[in-house]
Amino acid sequence: MPTDEKICPQMDSCEMYAIFRNSGVLGTWKALFCQATFENCARYKLVRLGRSVAPNLMPNGVLLRPTRKTSP
Numbered sequence: 001m002p003t004d005e006k007i008c009p010q011m012d013s014c015e016m017y018a019i020f021r022n023s024g025v026l027g028t029w030k031a032l033f034c035q036a037t038f039e040n041c042a043r044y045k046l047v048r049l050g051r052s053v054a055p056n057l058m059p060n061g062v063l064l065r066p067t068r069k070t071s072p
């Protein structure tokens, strides 16, 4: 269990959680950033600078491309 000081203060409001709510990928991001080295998170850094954060910006700085819906 991580200590409180290693938990990102943005966890309750981070939009990334809505994107990965039902995905195992969220657990990986949490283990690598949110509950570990959140100071290195690209999203966290922008928040600290008072900048807007794209919902699809991943903690490692990669922008996720929107998925296209295919026709049936």
Ligand code: SF4
Binding pocket: 008, 009, 010, 011, 012, 014, 015, 016, 029, 033, 034, 035, 038, 041, 042, 043, 044, 059
């Ligand atoms: S993705 Fe980044 S900003 Fe969001 S909770 Fe995790 S460490 Fe914090």
